[in-house]
Amino acid sequence: MPRAVTIPVGDREYEAVVGRGTFAGVGEAASAFGPRRAGLVTQHAVSAYADDVEESLVSCGLEVVRCVMGEGEAEKSWETAGSLLERLAAAELHRDDVVVGVGGGAVTDTAGFVAATLLRGVRWIACSTTVLGALDAAVGGKTGVNLRAGKNLAGAFWQPSAVFVDTSAFDSLPRDEVMGGLAEAVKYGFIADPEILDVIARWGDATAADPVHRAEDDLDSVIARGIAVKAGVVAEDERESGRRAILNYGHTLGHALETATDFRLGHGAAIAVGMAFAAELAHATGRIDSDIVGLHRHVLRRLDLPVSAPRRDIEAALPLMRRDKKATRQGLRFVLLEGLARPAIVGDVPEAMVEIAAARVSDPAANP
Ligand SMILES: NC(=O)c1ccc[n+]([C@@H]2O[C@H](COP(=O)([O-])OP(=O)(O)OC[C@H]3O[C@@H](n4cnc5c(N)ncnc54)[C@H](O)[C@@H]3O)[C@@H](O)[C@H]2O)c1
Incomplete structure (x- = not known):
């Protein structure tokens, strides 16, 4: 339907x-x-x-x-x-x-x-x-x-x-393109519509391996819900002055990772790691509990998306993230969750917390 x-x-x-x-x-x-x-x-x-x-x-x-x-x-x-x-x-x-x-x-x-x-x-x-x-x-x-x-x-x-x-x-579409695209749906799930996360989290292995054919109705629902989230945010801020920034959830580190890896890491994979990083940062700064961090890992892994990257890539991405033009004008700003569907734009994140979160997504052993 x-x-x-x-x-x-x-x-x-x-x-x-x-x-x-x-x-x-x-x-x-x-x-x-x-x-x-x-x-x-x-x-x-x-x-x-x-x-x-x-x-x-x-x-x-x-x-x-x-x-x-x-x-x-x-x-x-x-x-x-x-x-x-x-x-x-x-x-x-x-x-x-x-x-x-x-x-x-x-x-x-x-x-x-x-x-x-x-x-x-x-x-x-x-x-x-x-x-x-x-x-x-x-x-x-x-x-x-x-x-x-x-x-x-x-x-x-x-x-x-x-x-x-x-x-x-x-x-x-190649499977990687489907999964990479769905990283954006996960983003909408965390910033505004957790039902999207529930749908994906429910998928068994066979469904998650091929949602295009095994979960047609779910996929339509996830896409329609994602579009509704984006449209709702844009309607509040059509010309990108403020609230639209929450759509950048996971993109601060994600964009830097794409550049640092010379686009070896695709957009969806990069923002998946970026969201895992944002979750760790929100946890390290006392905003969300470890269950929500775990939910990031679970849902992203269901889609075969990465939740960590090699240390050298993260280390190469951090300075790029700090140099980001939007960041330098207003200080380094992150979109961080204060709960499910409760995004906030945070400008005063201590550097030590950034380092802790970066370490958590740099070492695959730290992400059981
Ligand atoms: N306007 C916005 O707000 C906005 C937001 C995000 C991305 N973008 C832009 O979107 C572009 C990336 O979009 P994309 O990821 O769709 O990539 P794309 O449009 O470059 O498509 C990737 C490749 O897949 C092929 N393709 C498209 N549909 C296919 C299908 N169904 N089956 C097989 N092959 C297919 C295309 O011909 C192309 O070769 C970038 O230019 C980016 O800047 C714009």
């Missing part, structure tokens, strides 16, 4: 629809705005899913202008956005037309940015085919592309008009 999450943005709202086969509904959602044409941005790797979306759009009477962008983070670029804009402008998309992105976060970020700039802004629909894209990139309104000077340096806050997550697309 598909699930729909209503997402408030300013004075309007839109729906995120999650479930198997949901891409068949994109045409109907798009035609509600009265467009004649749809600019469909996608990649070769997901062409089967883009076909489903295109069929749905065509069956609702829309003319589809299909544009295929290259694979990889390097293709999420100013040049790609420019050529997509040229293509859609040449195809005479109008203000009432719609851009539809079908793919992972790289595609939806680019498609959203193109929609934000084409004719000073046209509506867009995000159709996610990755777990990370569904849980993070598609919802929240941050769109953008990379510049040579750095990641996501050109962008716009531009909210989608609808989000579709067709969980049958996860069938073709």
